[in-house]
Amino acid sequence: MNTQPIEVAIAILHSEGGYLMQLRDNISGIVYPGCWGLFGGHIEAGETPEYAIERELSEEISYIPPSLSQFGCYREPAVIRHVFHATLTVGLEQLVLQEGWDMGLLTPQQIKTGSCYSEKADQTRPLGHLHQKILLDFMAQQPFVES
Template sequence: MNNQQVHVAIAILYQENKFLMQLRDNIPTIAAAGCWGLFGGHIETGETPEIAVKREVLEEIGYNLSPFFEFGCYADDTVVRHVFHAPLLVELNQLVLHEGWDMGLLTPKDIRQGNCYSANAREVRPLGVMHQRIMLDFIEKKQQS
């Protein structure tokens, strides 16, 4: 493992074949700025990926992640992404967005085409490249099971 790599824990949340995604803030210094991505974030010192994903989802949308399951690990030169998945058991209006610009339930079609309209941004915004790849893998595996 390379010490320069950042470890993050992210969650694929799904409801009726739609997937909850976050429109990331338009801050140039953050990864996938202004793009749709998955909820989650950095794993703090002493945390397991499982603890981190629960904490991040609770911080970002006020949702208690339970039950949830491991999906996989996606690593590149800079980031190791620990990916989990879970059913979203509440309505969208019961979530409170604390981080990001918008959130929405994206369809597999939105994910395949790589973009989705945001009411808050009032325009179509792209999916983050790695987040789209993870989602396409997940959708494909889900269809096979």
């Protein structure tokens, strides 16, 4: 029996005071179904977290930031989340959503509130609680991003 935690790489992409988030598909069997979350995913065998986040962003939104910096590592017994951050240097219209229900730039207030409306879903949907915590931690350490 494998008791090793899975490892994932996720990215905080920020632009003009907004934070790019993915509205995850509303299907059972995935983490945070139907919730807003950060883009990223599993680190495959032999990958570094840095390589994995670039691969995941390319697969999910056809975009790799010019520069990614490590923000932190969130450890739980079953999952280790390697968190990176970067400035989003293109507009939303230049991103190609290839995974998920919707995407959007959420404001600091929406992140603090814990929910955001999606036109595609025609509903207000919650943020995944750990992704909200990560963003709140980031905003507390990077206040210039909120302006």
